[in-house]
Amino acid sequence: MTALATHYDPTRENDSFSPLRFLWTVIRRDMLLAARRRGDWLTSQFFFVMVVSMFPLGIGPEPEVLRMVGPGVVWVAALLASLLSLPRLFAEDYRDGSLEQMLLSPEPTVLVTLGKALAHWCIYGIPLLLITPLLGVQFSLPAEAIGVLVISLLIGTPILSLLGSIGAALTLGLRGGGVLLTLLILPLYVPALIFGAGAVDGALSGIGYSAHLSLLAAFLVLTLMVAPWVAASALKVSIE
Amino acid sequence: MSIAWFKYSSPATFYGLAGKLVPWFGWSAGILTLIGLYIAFFLAPTDFQQGEAYRVIFIHVPAAWMSMFIYMVMAFWSAIGLAWNTRLSFMMSRALAPTGALFAFLSLWTGAFWGKPMWGAWWVWDARLTSALILFFLYVGIMALWAAIDDRRRGDKAGALLILVGAINVPIIYFSVKWWNTLHQGASISMTKAPSMASLMLWGMLVMAIAAWFYSIAVALYRVRGIILERERQTEWVKKLLEARS
Numbered sequence: 001m002t003a004l005a006t007h008y009d010p011t012r013e014n015d016s017f018s019p020l021r022f023l024w025t026v027i028r029r030d031m032l033l034a035a036r037r038r039g040d041w042l043t044s045q046f047f048f049v050m051v052v053s054m055f056p057l058g059i060g061p062e063p064e065v066l067r068m069v070g071p072g073v074v075w076v077a078a079l080l081a082s083l084l085s086l087p088r089l090f091a092e093d094y095r096d097g098s099l100e101q102m103l104l105s106p107e108p109t110v111l112v113t114l115g116k117a118l119a120h121w122c123i124y125g126i127p128l129l130l131i132t133p134l135l136g137v138q139f140s141l142p143a144e145a146i147g148v149l150v151i152s153l154l155i156g157t158p159i160l161s162l163l164g165s166i167g168a169a170l171t172l173g174l175r176g177g178g179v180l181l182t183l184l185i186l187p188l189y190v191p192a193l194i195f196g197a198g199a200v201d202g203a204l205s206g207i208g209y210s211a212h213l214s215l216l217a218a219f220l221v222l223t224l225m226v227a228p229w230v231a232a233s234a235l236k237v238s239i240e
Numbered sequence: 241m242s243i244a245w246f247k248y249s250s251p252a253t254f255y256g257l258a259g260k261l262v263p264w265f266g267w268s269a270g271i272l273t274l275i276g277l278y279i280a281f282f283l284a285p286t287d288f289q290q291g292e293a294y295r296v297i298f299i300h301v302p303a304a305w306m307s308m309f310i311y312m313v314m315a316f317w318s319a320i321g322l323a324w325n326t327r328l329s330f331m332m333s334r335a336l337a338p339t340g341a342l343f344a345f346l347s348l349w350t351g352a353f354w355g356k357p358m359w360g361a362w363w364v365w366d367a368r369l370t371s372a373l374i375l376f377f378l379y380v381g382i383m384a385l386w387a388a389i390d391d392r393r394r395g396d397k398a399g400a401l402l403i404l405v406g407a408i409n410v411p412i413i414y415f416s417v418k419w420w421n422t423l424h425q426g427a428s429i430s431m432t433k434a435p436s437m438a439s440l441m442l443w444g445m446l447v448m449a450i451a452a453w454f455y456s457i458a459v460a461l462y463r464v465r466g467i468i469l470e471r472e473r474q475t476e477w478v479k480k481l482l483e484a485r486s
Binding site: 180 | 322384388394401
C-alpha cells in the first residue's frame with residue numbers, strides 16, 4: 001500500500017492524466033513486488049522450459065516430427081505456464097487486504113484489473129518471449145518460423161493474461177481455485193491457441209502467416225475491450 | 241390481453257405455475273418423441289447418398305440445436321439477472337445448465353456415430369466439431385464453478401459472468417460451416433429456400449426438435465422447482481406447503 005500512497009494522490013482533481021497515472025501505479029507496484037520475490041515468477045518460466053523439453057523425450061528425437069509438433073507444443077506450454085501463475089494474480093493482495101483498498105479507491109476498478117493483467121504480461125509474458133527462440137532451436141524450427149512463433153506469442157500472451165484475469169477474479173479465494181481456473185479459462189484460450197500455432201504452421205508449410213496473425217491481433221483487440229470490464233465485475237462479485 | 245410478467249417473476253408464484261406446466265410439456269415431449277421416432281425409423285426414406293446411417297440426424301440435429309439454444313437462453317437469463325438482480329433468473333440458468341450439457345454431449349456422441357460410416361473416423365478436428373466440444377467444456381466449467389462456490393449470491397453472479405463471456409462461442413459454432421471449409425456438411429434447412437431433403441425426413445426432424453424442446457422445458461421447470469424450494473426453505477409459503485404435504 002505504501003507504493004500506492006506515495007505515488008498517487010486522488011485529491012488532485014485538475015490532473016487530467018490521473019487514470020493513466022493510477023494504471024501506471026498499479027503496474028509499477030506489481031512489478032516491484034515481483035522483483036522482490038523472484039522465486040515466484042521464475043518457477044513458472046522454468047515450468048515452461050521443462051514442459052517443452054519433455055516432449056522430444058516422449059515423442060522421439062526425429063527433427064521432422066519435432067518441427068511438425070513444435071509450434072503447438074510451445075503454445076500449449078505457454079498456456080499452461082500462464083495458468084500456473086494466474087491464481088496468484090489477485091490472491092496475495094486479497095489476503096493482506098490491499099485489494100479491498102484498491103476497490104474502495106475513487107478510480108474505476110477496470111484500471112486495477114487492466115493494470116494487473118498488463119503487469120502479469122510484463123512479468124510472465126515477456127520472459128517467455130525471450131526464452132522461446134532457444135526452444136525453437138531445440139525443435140529444429142527454421143529461423144523464419146522461430147520469428148513467426150515469437151511474434152505470435154508477442155500478440156498472443158497478452159490475450160492469455162487478460163482472459164486469465166477474468167478466471168483469477170472469478171475463482172478468488174475458492175478451494176481448489178487453481179484447477180477450477182484451468183477448467184474455466186482453457187476453453188476461452190482456444191482461439192488464441194488455434195491462430196497462434198496456425199501462424200507458425202502457415203510459415204512452415206509456405207502458405208503464409210499474415211491471416212492468422214491478423215486474426216490473432218483482432219482477438220487481442222476484442223479481449224482488451226471486454227476482459228478488464230468483466231474481470232472488474234467478477235472481482236466485485238468475489239469480494240462483496 | 242396482458243400477461244402478468246412481474247407476478248411470475250416471484251419464485252413463490254412461479255413455483256405453482258411451473259408445477260402446472262411440467263406435466264403438459266413432459267407428456268407432449270414423450271408423445272412427440274414416439275411420433276418422431278416412428279417417422280424416423282419406419283416412414284422416412286433411405287437417403288440416396290448416405291444410406292441408412294443418416295437416420296442419426298433425428299437425434300443429432302435436435303440435440304445440437306438444443307445445446308446451442310439452451311446456452312443462449314442461459315446467457316439471456318444471466319444478463320437479465322445481472323442487470324435487474326432478479327432471483328428467479330439465476331435459478332433458471334442453473335436449472336438449464338445440466339440439460340444443455342446433456343444435449344451437447346449427445347450431439348458429440350451421435351455425431352461420432354454418424355462420422356464413422358460417413359467420413360471413416362469417429363472424430364475429426366474440424367471447426368464445427370471443435371467448437372461444439374468447446375461448448376461442452378464451457379457447460380462443464382460453469383457447473384464446476386457453481387459447485388465450487390458455497391455462497392449462493394456469489395455463485396449466481398460469477399456463473400452469469402462466465403456464461404456471458406462464453407456466449408461468443410455459440411455464433412462461432414453456428415456459422416462455422418459457412419466461415420470455414422469444413423468436413424461437416426452445411427445446413428440442410430434454411431428459412432429462405434426450400435430444404436434440400438425429403439419432406440418426410442424434414443418432418444421427422446422437426447417433430448424430434450419440438451420434442452427435444454418440450455423435454456428441455458419440462459426438465460428445466462422441474463429442476464427449477466427443486467431449486468426454488470431449496471432456496472426459499474426459510475419462507476412462510478414453503479413451510480406451509482411442506483406442512484400441507486406431510
